[in-house]
Amino acid sequence: MQFFKYRWETSGLSGEPFLFVRKDAAVGKVRLLDQDIRLKIFEKTCIGHSRKGRHTPCPQSRVVSDERMCRECMLSDDFFMCVKCDGSECINDPQRTNCAKSKYYIYLAAFSNVLKVGISQEYRVLERLIEQGADMGAKIALVQDGKIVREIEQKIRSELGIKDRLRGIEKQKLLFGNPNVAAINIFNAFAKLRKNFGEHLIGPEIYNLQSIYRVNALTEHPKPLGLDYGTSIEGSVIAAKGNILVMKNDEGLHSFDANKLIGFRTELEIVSA
Amino acid sequence: MFRINYIMLLRGIGYMRIIKKFPESAVLVSKVFNDVIKKSPVHLPYSSIEFHVRDYNTTIVEDDKAVICMDHNSPVILNRDVRGISTAIKFELFRVMLRPGFPREIEDVVVGREMVLQGLGDDLFYFYYTSLMKRPPVSLIDYVRASVPWITFRGVDNYNSSFLKELLAKLQKKKFPEASKVLNYMCNNKFDEAAKEYKKLFTSELL
Numbered sequence: 001m002q003f004f005k006y007r008w009e010t011s012g013l014s015g016e017p018f019l020f021v022r023k024d025a026a027v028g029k030v031r032l033l034d035q036d037i038r039l040k041i042f043e044k045t046c047i048g049h050s051r052k053g054r055h056t057p058c059p060q061s062r063v064v065s066d067e068r069m070c071r072e073c074m075l076s077d078d079f080f081m082c083v084k085c086d087g088s089e090c091i092n093d094p095q096r097t098n099c100a101k102s103k104y105y106i107y108l109a110a111f112s113n114v115l116k117v118g119i120s121q122e123y124r125v126l127e128r129l130i131e132q133g134a135d136m137g138a139k140i141a142l143v144q145d146g147k148i149v150r151e152i153e154q155k156i157r158s159e160l161g162i163k164d165r166l167r168g169i170e171k172q173k174l175l176f177g178n179p180n181v182a183a184i185n186i187f188n189a190f191a192k193l194r195k196n197f198g199e200h201l202i203g204p205e206i207y208n209l210q211s212i213y214r215v216n217a218l219t220e221h222p223k224p225l226g227l228d229y230g231t232s233i234e235g236s237v238i239a240a241k242g243n244i245l246v247m248k249n250d251e252g253l254h255s256f257d258a259n260k261l262i263g264f265r266t267e268l269e270i271v272s273a
Numbered sequence: 274m275f276r277i278n279y280i281m282l283l284r285g286i287g288y289m290r291i292i293k294k295f296p297e298s299a300v301l302v303s304k305v306f307n308d309v310i311k312k313s314p315v316h317l318p319y320s321s322i323e324f325h326v327r328d329y330n331t332t333i334v335e336d337d338k339a340v341i342c343m344d345h346n347s348p349v350i351l352n353r354d355v356r357g358i359s360t361a362i363k364f365e366l367f368r369v370m371l372r373p374g375f376p377r378e379i380e381d382v383v384v385g386r387e388m389v390l391q392g393l394g395d396d397l398f399y400f401y402y403t404s405l406m407k408r409p410p411v412s413l414i415d416y417v418r419a420s421v422p423w424i425t426f427r428g429v430d431n432y433n434s435s436f437l438k439e440l441l442a443k444l445q446k447k448k449f450p451e452a453s454k455v456l457n458y459m460c461n462n463k464f465d466e467a468a469k470e471y472k473k474l475f476t477s478e479l480l
Binding site: 084 | 403406407409432433435436439440443444
């Protein structure tokens with residue numbers, strides 16, 4: 001079987017993550033929290049592409065290395081050309097009409113003392129904050145048109161001198177976020193943006209997301225675990241902070257980036273529920 | 274505000290003087306340059322190399338001195354993309370090693386192919402892919418520049434070449450049939466002919 005998606009299913013300020021798997025033509029989802037799982041990782045193959053709302057498996061099942069899609073699937077995917085969008089010239093004409101009509105939130109996400117700016121479709125901003133594992137998040141602006149919103153996002157990033165992406169390994173180091181620091185950073189950033197971005201800003205809605213992840217159940221900092229061909233992991237998933245899963249076994253606590261599992265062919269066994 | 278740094282690097286039996294001039298905003302580029310030059314396997318028979326981060330790309334070689342200028346508006350620099358910056362610097366070091374002496378876009382193919390042959394194809398592909406996605410071609414010279422990636426990989430890595438070619442076809446909003454001759458020469462390693470055609474094309478365009 002192959003993992004092709006990792007996603008949180010949320011309802012307001014609660015939710016839990018699932019891994020989506022494909023075996024031949026069948027597709028299913030795997031619950032992770034409170035499960036004892038045994039996982040063996042084999043080669044990584046292309047996860048296929050999306051076209052007109054439909055997902056198509058890779059026709060060649062090509063082996064890939066760093067990326068999730070092979071070159072052919074990248075070119076066939078409806079949104080591949082949007083991957084590097086920064087709001088400058090649009091290079092994905094077929095998607096432009098919908099993109100221009102859609103509304104997007106700009107949010108600030110705090111990971112302990114690290115702040116990042118991001119955008120999300122209007123209807124899934126909370127899910128977006130949770131799936132990233134932010135300690136705190138705030139919707140700060142609502143903008144129509146994906147191109148404009150990306151442009152504003154990049155200006156905010158530059159104005160605040162913050163990031164617009166955080167790697168899994170950085171998130172693993174920031175697992176135990178200090179909510180006070182996170183909140184102060186968001187307030188300070190918002191205050192700074194009032195001067196030059198006032199026309200776009202809304203009254204910020206701030207969310208404390210820490211309780212969702214069960215991180216307070218952890219007794220020590222987990223050891224980060226790399227995932228690659230040949231890796232075997234076994235244990236009970238006891239916490240999940242965005243894409244970082246924490247597993248407990250006889251050797252202690254281990255954390256790994258669930259997004260890194262995507263594309264890998266695996267043997268997965270749920271030992272007990 | 275510009276910073277100027279001097280380094281003496283032991284090379285073989287002598288020292289090579291390195292002078293770096295860059296704005297405060299390009300400190301990262303300077304650091305990446307240090308990493309690359311220290312580990313570089315490229316043979317650089319120069320007494321000094323000047324490295325500038327400024328408002329355009331150029332590389333000048335005069336006797337035993339080389340000057341490398343990188344454009345601070347390059348997408349990899351603007352995005353603080355360490356892999357991309359490192360590849361761009363390696364590219365320029367290969368250029369000063371090979372000294373092909375053609376117009377820049379034609380040199381890029383010669384230099385890029387050598388990098389692919391030296392096992393740097395993945396980095397180069399990443400660099401080209403990132404750059405293409407940021408700057409779709411709008412003019413004739415843009416189009417020739419944007420064709421360099423797929424021509425570089427053509428024949429040495431056809432899988433990546435065809436991807437880059439199709440990507441360019443998706444990005445391109447206007448066709449430039451007048452460029453086909455120079456691109457054909459570049460594809461077929463006829464770099465002298467390509468250089469003549471290039472000069473004709475761009476001299477007449479300027480007129």
